[in-house]
Amino acid sequence: MNGHVDSNGRALVTVSVRRSDAAATREIQVWIDTGFNGDLVLPQPQITELSLRHSGTVKAILADGSEVALKTYACLVDWFGEQRHLEVVANEGEFPLLGVGLLLGYDLRISYRSGEITID
Amino acid sequence: MTGPEIDAFVRRAEAVYATQLRVVLEPDHLDEFVAIEPESGDYFLGKTLSEAIGAARRCYPDRLAHAMRVGHKAALHFGMHIQ
Numbered sequence: 495m496n497g498h499v500d501s502n503g504r505a506l507v508t509v510s511v512r513r514s515d516a517a518a519t520r521e522i523q524v525w526i527d528t529g530f531n532g533d534l535v536l537p538q539p540q541i542t543e544l545s546l547r548h549s550g551t552v553k554a555i556l557a558d559g560s561e562v563a564l565k566t567y568a569c570l571v572d573w574f575g576e577q578r579h580l581e582v583v584a585n586e587g588e589f590p591l592l593g594v595g596l597l598l599g600y601d602l603r604i605s606y607r608s609g610e611i612t613i614d
Numbered sequence: 615m616t617g618p619e620i621d622a623f624v625r626r627a628e629a630v631y632a633t634q635l636r637v638v639l640e641p642d643h644l645d646e647f648v649a650i651e652p653e654s655g656d657y658f659l660g661k662t663l664s665e666a667i668g669a670a671r672r673c674y675p676d677r678l679a680h681a682m683r684v685g686h687k688a689a690l691h692f693g694m695h696i697q
Contacts, residue, residue: 529693533664548615550649550667551624552681557693563624564690565615566667566681581667581681583690595662 495574497526497611505604505611507592509534510572511582513545519572520544522590526602526611529557530593534571534582541567541584549581571596615678626652627680639684647689649679663689 497507505526511534512519522540532554536544546567553563566581573596580596603612615623627650635657639648649658649666651674658673660666663681670679683689 527692530690532690533662548678549671550679550681551615551620551627552663552667552690553624553688554690554692555688556691561688563620565620566663568668568671579664579668581664595664 495613497613499604499606499609499611503606504589507611507613509592511536511544512570513547513568514570515577517545524590524592526597526604527591527593528597528602530591531595532583532593533580533595534593535585535587535591536567536582537587537590538584540590541582544569546582552583554583623652623678624680628682630655630657631682644685646684647681648684649681651677651679653677659684 495507499505506523508521508523510519511522546569548565549568550566551563552566553561555561565584567584569580569582570577571580600613630650630652634655643659647660647663647666649670651670658666658669660669667679667681681689
């Protein structure tokens with residue numbers, strides 16, 4: 495999987511997300527965030543657009559030490575040719591995040607010189 | 615679910631963990647994820663949050679589950695807290 499570093503220094507890759515096997519796929523650009531130990535965060539408006547099903551809740555600790563309860567939603571993500579059932583976390587931020595949960599078992603290379611990103 | 619409804623739901627699940635599951639899970643399942651369905655008190659373990667909640671959804675497709683990490687204050691963290 496390839497991606498790029500944008501002009502704001504964000505390491506971006508594109509993932510395919512859908513509600514179910516029968517649903518249409520949406521390509522979403524996500525920001526790789528190695529400070530996030532989960533799989534995927536999507537902004538609430540995108541979750542609503544995708545009609546993802548609310549599956550539960552989870553507590554998170556933010557960088558300022560505060561705790562927040564977040565909602566989780568069920569989806570399918572195409573990850574290296576495998577359709578993975580994931581519970582994505584909803585937030586009020588602007589950018590989808592891809593966390594360490596999805597990167598475990600893979601090599602992540604980011605060049606802030608060339609702007610190239612590879613995950614394999 | 616509104617903010618107050620989420621908070622109440624989370625409190626019910628955390629009460630199940632504190633009163634029933636902590637002693638059962640922490641000796642042997644530290645760091646694993648657990649999804650708790652608070653109405654039944656049933657719980658579902660997983661190596662990841664997705665595994666745990668996914669297992670809860672398969673058993674209770676019309677109910678919500680709260681995910682926790684065994685032995686931890688919260689299941690997820692964003693960034694590092696610098697004091």
